Amino acid sequence: MGRVVLEAHNIVKRIGDTLVIDRVSLRVCEGEVLGLIGPNAAGKTTLLRILAGLIEPDSGHVVRRVGVGYVSQGNLLLPWLTIYKNIELPLKVAGVGEEERRDRVLKVAERLGIREYLDYYPHEVSGGTARKAAIARALVTGARLLLLDEPYTGLDVTSILSLQDMLKELKREQVSMIVVSHQIAEMVEIADRVCVTSRRPLRIVECVENSGDDVVYKLKKRLVEV
Amino acid sequence: MSLAGWFLVAISMVAIWKLACQFASYAIVCPETVFYHLLNMDLTTIVHAMTITLSNTFAGFVLASIAAYTSIFIGITHPILWSFFASLNVLVQSVSILIWALLGLAIFGVASRLPAILVAFAASYPILLSSLLTSVERLRKRYWELSKMLKLNKLQELVYILVPGSLPAYISAARSAFGVALRVSVVAEAFGASGGVGYMLMLSYSIGDLVDFYTWALLLIMLMLFVDRVLFYQLERLAMRWVG
Numbered sequence: 001m002g003r004v005v006l007e008a009h010n011i012v013k014r015i016g017d018t019l020v021i022d023r024v025s026l027r028v029c030e031g032e033v034l035g036l037i038g039p040n041a042a043g044k045t046t047l048l049r050i051l052a053g054l055i056e057p058d059s060g061h062v063v064r065r066v067g068v069g070y071v072s073q074g075n076l077l078l079p080w081l082t083i084y085k086n087i088e089l090p091l092k093v094a095g096v097g098e099e100e101r102r103d104r105v106l107k108v109a110e111r112l113g114i115r116e117y118l119d120y121y122p123h124e125v126s127g128g129t130a131r132k133a134a135i136a137r138a139l140v141t142g143a144r145l146l147l148l149d150e151p152y153t154g155l156d157v158t159s160i161l162s163l164q165d166m167l168k169e170l171k172r173e174q175v176s177m178i179v180v181s182h183q184i185a186e187m188v189e190i191a192d193r194v195c196v197t198s199r200r201p202l203r204i205v206e207c208v209e210n211s212g213d214d215v216v217y218k219l220k221k222r223l224v225e226v
Numbered sequence: 227m228s229l230a231g232w233f234l235v236a237i238s239m240v241a242i243w244k245l246a247c248q249f250a251s252y253a254i255v256c257p258e259t260v261f262y263h264l265l266n267m268d269l270t271t272i273v274h275a276m277t278i279t280l281s282n283t284f285a286g287f288v289l290a291s292i293a294a295y296t297s298i299f300i301g302i303t304h305p306i307l308w309s310f311f312a313s314l315n316v317l318v319q320s321v322s323i324l325i326w327a328l329l330g331l332a333i334f335g336v337a338s339r340l341p342a343i344l345v346a347f348a349a350s351y352p353i354l355l356s357s358l359l360t361s362v363e364r365l366r367k368r369y370w371e372l373s374k375m376l377k378l379n380k381l382q383e384l385v386y387i388l389v390p391g392s393l394p395a396y397i398s399a400a401r402s403a404f405g406v407a408l409r410v411s412v413v414a415e416a417f418g419a420s421g422g423v424g425y426m427l428m429l430s431y432s433i434g435d436l437v438d439f440y441t442w443a444l445l446l447i448m449l450m451l452f453v454d455r456v457l458f459y460q461l462e463r464l465a466m467r468w469v470g
Contacts, residue, residue: 054374069375076372080390080468089386093376121468138375 002030005145005176007073011050011060013043020046021057022201028145030066031174033167035187037219038197038205044180045073045149047202051178052147064175066145069138073150076134077122083133086107108136112166128159132166145176145226154188156199164189184219196222244321255440256453272387275442276449278422279415281409282339286346289394293347294354298362298392299384311360319352327414337420345414346407353406357399361392397465401458408450423449 006028020043020156025111028034036044049055051062052070057222077086082104091101109115112132117125131151138146151167152160167177167190181187187194188210196219205225208218233321247256301308304399325346366373368389378386415424423446430438 049371052375054371070371074368074373076369077386078369078372078391080393090376091380093386123468127332 002032004028005030006051006065006068007063008051009060009062011057011062012055013050013055014044015046017059020202021050024201024202025060025203026207027194028176028178030144030176031171033096033157033171033177033179033191034195034212035191035194036184036197037184037187037194038179038202039199039223040182042197042200043202044197048147048149048178048180066146067141067143068145068147069135069141069143070147071131071134071138071149072075073153075077077130077137078162079122081121083114083120083122083125083129084120086122086133086161087118087137087140090137094141104140105136111145111169112136112139113162125161126216127155128162131155131159131163135166135170137169139170139175144174145178146170148177148179150181151179152181152183160186184223188215188219194219241458249268253436255436259437260444261415262443263437265322267441275421275423275426276445277344278339278409279282279412280426280449280453282342282415282422283346283404283411283425285348286343286411287404287407288398289343290347290350290354290407291400293351294358295389297355298358298388299380301359302362302383302388303380304380311355315352315355315359318348319356322349323349323410323413327410327417329368331417332413342414342418342422342424343412347409349407350400350403353403354396358392361386361395365391392461393465394462401454401462404458405450405454408453412446459461 004027006008008024008026009125011017011021011024022188024047026034038044045117046055046068050057053064054067055063058078077083081089087105087108091104096104105118106115111120112135114129114136116133117129117133122130124135135146135151136149148167151163155163164186167179171177173188177190179191181191191210193207194215196205197203198205206222208222210217243254243298247254252360270326287312297314301311307460323345327341327345333440343431345447346370365388366383369391373383375388376386412422412424415422417424423442427439427446430436430442
């Protein structure tokens with residue numbers, strides 16, 4: 001594995017009086033895909049938001065050494081913009097010139113296989129294409145670490161397979177990822193390492209290297225225990 | 227509504243009108259008399275009166291739109307300001323349009339167009355603001371992660387998310403706000419003005435010219451339908467094109 005691209009140390013987060021995240025530490029290396037799997041409503045999304053810098057932890061700190069792109073569960077593509085304009089938005093906000101914007105949008109769309117959908121509105125494309133577009137928007141600024149919250153939720157089998165292929169391709173390009181999911185089979189397809197999280201308050205119970213045939217069994221066993 | 231629907235409504239209305247005029251001919255002029263009078267009216271007078279009414283309403287409506295979006299922009303800068311505008315909205319809604327009309331007349335005088343504009347503003351503003359407050363609140367809840375991720379400042383949030391996202395809600399509210407503004411600005415014109423459809427209605431009524439009165443009433447209905455179908459309905463369709 002390459003250099004460390006993200007490190008989180010002793011993250012603690014309370015929402016009101018409820019302790020949501022309890023002393024979580026983790027690190028991700030260049031090109032590595034880290035899976036986070038655990039019960040629903042445990043605080044995985046909150047952790048991901050902290051890692052993305054969207055919310056601040058109460059204590060602990062996060063070190064980000066590369067650009068981070070966050071893709072939330074609902075895609076959050078703006079429905080009044082075409083796929084092209086959605087992907088272009090971060091560049092427009094950052095004040096990138098029109099020609100360069102066009103160049104970068106076309107490149108990332110080509111890379112993710114969604115170039116033919118650029119003129120469509122989000123409601124006109126499949127869930128899988130919309131998710132790829134959301135990933136393209138996260139990548140267009142040059143992010144080298146993707147934080148994906150439940151990327152497979154709500155997708156049909158074909159879209160899941162197509163998205164998996166795309167994520168594998170990104171992995172080959174040394175893009176690091178943290179993927180939150182509760183689907184073990186999809187997770188082991190892509191992750192190098194899978195960390196099982198506890199029920200609320202969220203803790204990392206165990207991290208399992210994705211090697212050997214018994215990974216799925218190990219993860220299932222661990223998940224049942226938490 | 228389809229063309230057939232409109233045709234049915236028109237036929238029913240004319241039939242009811244015709245029936246009513248048979249029973250109360252002392253107060254209701256029959257449709258054929260009104261249509262005949264309409265065809266013989268001076269076009270310049272019609273255009274002049276309608277232009278005054280439309281421009282009064284449009285001015286009040288545009289000012290209300292600007293004020294509503296400005297309120298939203300100020301409101302998103304701080305939660306206290308947001309609740310200020312939410313409360314102001316309730317307050318403005320509870321003040322009768324009649325009070326605004328009389329207040330406008332007292333301040334600006336009978337000869338001025340400002341009372342009608344003020345009334346159109348006062349009628350439109352709470353409808354637009356109410357709709358925008360709900361829509362923008364929903365948009366901010368939904369897109370806060372995106373705003374944070376893109377590091378949008380308040381102005382960028384307004385330009386890239388809140389204005390385009392609230393456009394369908396704004397246009398829908400604008401349809402009803404403009405309709406209300408048009409109806410009430412006519413009332414303000416009737417109270418005291420030197421032109422406009424409201425003034426012409428009041429003038430006809432004062433001199434006891436019932437045929438003229440009904441013709442102006444018909445013209446007012448036609449004007450409202452025209453504005454709704456030709457302007458706002460088309461705008462709404464345009465703004466809704468991205469809604470699946």
